Amino acid sequence: MRASFIVIVFMAAACGLACGERRSKREQPRAIAAGDCLAALDDAALKEAQRKTQTAAPRERAAAWVSAGHAFVRIARTRTQPELYAHVQACAGRALEAAPADTDALHLQGIVMMDAHRFGEARELAERLIALDADDVAAWGLLSDASLELGNTADAVRAAQRMLDLKPSLLSYGRAAHLRFIGGDVQGALELYSLAINAGRHLKDREPSAWMMVEAAQLFLARGDVIGAEAGFDAALREVPGYAPALAGKRRAAAVRAGNAQAKL
Amino acid sequence: MKRNKLSVLLSALGLCAVAASTASASSHREAPSIANDPAADNTDVYAWVTPGTHDKLYLIANWIPLEEPAGGPNFHQFDENVRYELHLARGGKSLDDAVAYYVYFETKKPKRVADDDIAFNEELFNGIQFFAQIATPPPQQTYKVVKVENGKEKVIARDVPVAPVNIGPRTDAVVYGATYDDAFASTFIRELQGGGRVFAGPRDDAFYVDLGGAFDLANITSGRERPTDGVAGFNTHTIALEIPTKELTGTGKAPTEGPSDEQTLGVWAASSRRAVTVLRQGEPIVFGPWVQVSRLGLPLINEVMIGLQDKDKYNRTQPRDDLDNFAPYFLHPVIVRNADAVGIYDELGVDDATVDFLKHGPDRNGRFDIIDAINIKDFPEAGAHAIETIGDVLRVDLGIDSAFPNGRPLIDGERPNQEQADVTDVLLTLLLAANTRPITDNVNGNDKDLLDEFPYLALPWQGFDEGHGVPAP
Numbered sequence: 001m002r003a004s005f006i007v008i009v010f011m012a013a014a015c016g017l018a019c020g021e022r023r024s025k026r027e028q029p030r031a032i033a034a035g036d037c038l039a040a041l042d043d044a045a046l047k048e049a050q051r052k053t054q055t056a057a058p059r060e061r062a063a064a065w066v067s068a069g070h071a072f073v074r075i076a077r078t079r080t081q082p083e084l085y086a087h088v089q090a091c092a093g094r095a096l097e098a099a100p101a102d103t104d105a106l107h108l109q110g111i112v113m114m115d116a117h118r119f120g121e122a123r124e125l126a127e128r129l130i131a132l133d134a135d136d137v138a139a140w141g142l143l144s145d146a147s148l149e150l151g152n153t154a155d156a157v158r159a160a161q162r163m164l165d166l167k168p169s170l171l172s173y174g175r176a177a178h179l180r181f182i183g184g185d186v187q188g189a190l191e192l193y194s195l196a197i198n199a200g201r202h203l204k205d206r207e208p209s210a211w212m213m214v215e216a217a218q219l220f221l222a223r224g225d226v227i228g229a230e231a232g233f234d235a236a237l238r239e240v241p242g243y244a245p246a247l248a249g250k251r252r253a254a255a256v257r258a259g260n261a262q263a264k265l
Numbered sequence: 266m267k268r269n270k271l272s273v274l275l276s277a278l279g280l281c282a283v284a285a286s287t288a289s290a291s292s293h294r295e296a297p298s299i300a301n302d303p304a305a306d307n308t309d310v311y312a313w314v315t316p317g318t319h320d321k322l323y324l325i326a327n328w329i330p331l332e333e334p335a336g337g338p339n340f341h342q343f344d345e346n347v348r349y350e351l352h353l354a355r356g357g358k359s360l361d362d363a364v365a366y367y368v369y370f371e372t373k374k375p376k377r378v379a380d381d382d383i384a385f386n387e388e389l390f391n392g393i394q395f396f397a398q399i400a401t402p403p404p405q406q407t408y409k410v411v412k413v414e415n416g417k418e419k420v421i422a423r424d425v426p427v428a429p430v431n432i433g434p435r436t437d438a439v440v441y442g443a444t445y446d447d448a449f450a451s452t453f454i455r456e457l458q459g460g461g462r463v464f465a466g467p468r469d470d471a472f473y474v475d476l477g478g479a480f481d482l483a484n485i486t487s488g489r490e491r492p493t494d495g496v497a498g499f500n501t502h503t504i505a506l507e508i509p510t511k512e513l514t515g516t517g518k519a520p521t522e523g524p525s526d527e528q529t530l531g532v533w534a535a536s537s538r539r540a541v542t543v544l545r546q547g548e549p550i551v552f553g554p555w556v557q558v559s560r561l562g563l564p565l566i567n568e569v570m571i572g573l574q575d576k577d578k579y580n581r582t583q584p585r586d587d588l589d590n591f592a593p594y595f596l597h598p599v600i601v602r603n604a605d606a607v608g609i610y611d612e613l614g615v616d617d618a619t620v621d622f623l624k625h626g627p628d629r630n631g632r633f634d635i636i637d638a639i640n641i642k643d644f645p646e647a648g649a650h651a652i653e654t655i656g657d658v659l660r661v662d663l664g665i666d667s668a669f670p671n672g673r674p675l676i677d678g679e680r681p682n683q684e685q686a687d688v689t690d691v692l693l694t695l696l697l698a699a700n701t702r703p704i705t706d707n708v709n710g711n712d713k714d715l716l717d718e719f720p721y722l723a724l725p726w727q728g729f730d731e732g733h734g735v736p737a738p
Contacts, residue, residue, distance in 0.1 A: 202344075203301070
């Protein structure tokens with residue numbers, strides 16, 4: 001499946017990007033190949049989104065590509081298939097071709113930049129979006145993420161605080177929790193993970209909640225609470241069966257448990 | 266010695282684990298990607314006065330869209346971190362709250378069973394269960410209702426049980442000790458201090474609309490072969506209030522008969538979550554102010570009038586600022602441009618001048634006919650109201666019988682499965698045709714009959730045999 005997927009990615013036609021950055025050919029966004037890849041992924045929402053990219057009226061086309069892009073992000077995260085971000089990049093590119101200033105398309109582009117570790121560009125994009133709309137919740141999230149990766153924790157905190165003040169949600173609680181952890185406030189981080197998990201309770205897409213559970217479980221593990229950590233990883237696995245970050249967490253917890261047993265001898 | 270060794274090892278492992286998390290933090294992965302917030306998502310608001318007597322106002326608001334009845338084991342419930350709100354402005358000159366009702370929920374936490382008792386514990390209602398309905402004794406959720414008036418908060422109901430989820434006959438027998446019927450559901454109705462009643466819990470979603478057609482770019486006029494009620498068979502979570510109208514007139518007296526701006530309410534529902542301080546400076550205070558994350562007044566305004574790029578803004582702002590924030594959406598409805606773009610007006614034979622009028626109003630100054638309609642200017646007769654404020658609120662004149670858009674009654678439909686007016690058709694006809702020709706989605710009734718008594722919405726669909734699954738082949 002992986003091999004055929006790569007073939008499909010390379011078969012797909014290259015398309016230009018509205019912001020006109022120079023990149024190697026391999027990095028250029030590629031159009032989604034319709035048939036095999038979608039069949040292999042077997043995801044109804046993605047198929048529907050892809051269908052809409054073909055049938056949408058011109059003015060709706062950017063939105064359709066953005067939906068398809070988010071479907072790929074969801075699948076990439078849920079099934080831990082980071083290679084699918086090539087498709088996300090393609091979708092963002094097509095959306096921006098259709099509507100170069102489309103905010104939703106630019107938000108998607110921001111996700112692509114973060115995945116590709118183009119943190120400086122992501123920060124610039126976020127700042128550009130915020131200059132246009134100081135209340136752009138997703139842009140503040142992007143600015144927080146990019147600032148953190150660039151080592152500017154103070155900016156990351158400021159941006160996350162702004163995001164929270166605009167919209168308390170799983171997304172903003174989750175970012176704040178991580179920043180508390182980075183600042184050494186593990187108990188405070190766990191409180192916010194709990195708020196994030198609760199805020200995600202009714203989401204149809206279970207991955208964001210599962211990810212918060214994994215993050216919280218990792219903190220339990222860091223504190224030496226193996227039982228708490230395992231419960232957290234198991235909870236994440238109930239939300240997303242086979243969820244790789246949770247499985248990896250369970251292995252780490254098992255290693256700690258084994259180490260504890262050794263230590264007792 | 267052993268203990269020392271253990272703690273050294275643990276701290277070493279702890280450090281490793283921290284290092285591992287930090288390593289993963291150097292990628293993009295710590296940030297969840299995208300999510301909305303169904304638990305705080307308003308779906309519909311209904312409000313009306315008792316016909317004839319006008320002595321009571323019914324306020325019914327729903328949250329959490331499209332709940333699958335069989336969606337266990339963690340069935341849908343109200344969120345204890347959300348403040349559920351009903352806001353009532355009064356008069357023609359202000360959209361600020363005259364009265365508001367805040368509802369706060371609490372969820373019972375399962376009792377923890379000691380590790381050495383898990384293997385042989387035979388009891389129900391504890392933390393070893395995985396069926397949520399037997400993890401805590403009923404009621405699993407309770408709530409309090411707070412009335413806010415003149416800046417003062419007063420608790421008017423507390424420790425009220427939330428009606429449980431309708432799971433199936435075995436849960437009925439084992440947990441509820443009753444069949445989940447109307448009589449059972451009505452046991453969750455409680456009196457409010459100062460008069461009136463309250464109910465909260467899951468109910469059938471009474472809205473009916475061709476969601477599939479509407480969201481396929483308003484694909485409802487081209488002779489769709491099978492108009493489909495996209496909300497059929499789904500539940501929602503309801504908060505229903507019955508309030509004596511004398512509590513709401515501002516005079517302490519019953520409303521005066523006949524239309525008047527002074528006793529016309531502007532009703533809307535909202536939900537808020539708490540902001541938190543990202544980094545705390547050692548203080549124990551975790552919470553910041555409540556921040557509104559969702560709101561709704563009239564049906565379909567948020568859905569078909571406010572553009573995607575402004576939906577977050579719409580959800581966090583108040584109706585009193587709608588004119589400043591969203592005037593172009595109200596006065597130049599995008600849906601008309603969409604309808605034109607996809608050929609609906611060509612199909613209906615509407616000429617270009619009329620289409621331009623529908624897009625932008627006379628002399629392209631805006632569709633003030635929409636404002637007049639939602640401000641009930643000509644209800645019940647021409648010029649009956651002269652409300653000056655503009656915002657997404659459901660107007661209800663306490664002095665006259667309610668009929669949409671003056672209120673939105675769940676009673677007095679032509680058939681028992683219809684609310685008083687088919688609000689989808691009324692609004693599509695207003696927006697798309699300025700009431701010159703009927704526009705319909707051809708979905709004309711709910712899939713359950715409404716009740717003729719409080720809380721009016723029908724029983725929730727049962728998970729056991731009324732979910733959306735199909736019998737196995």
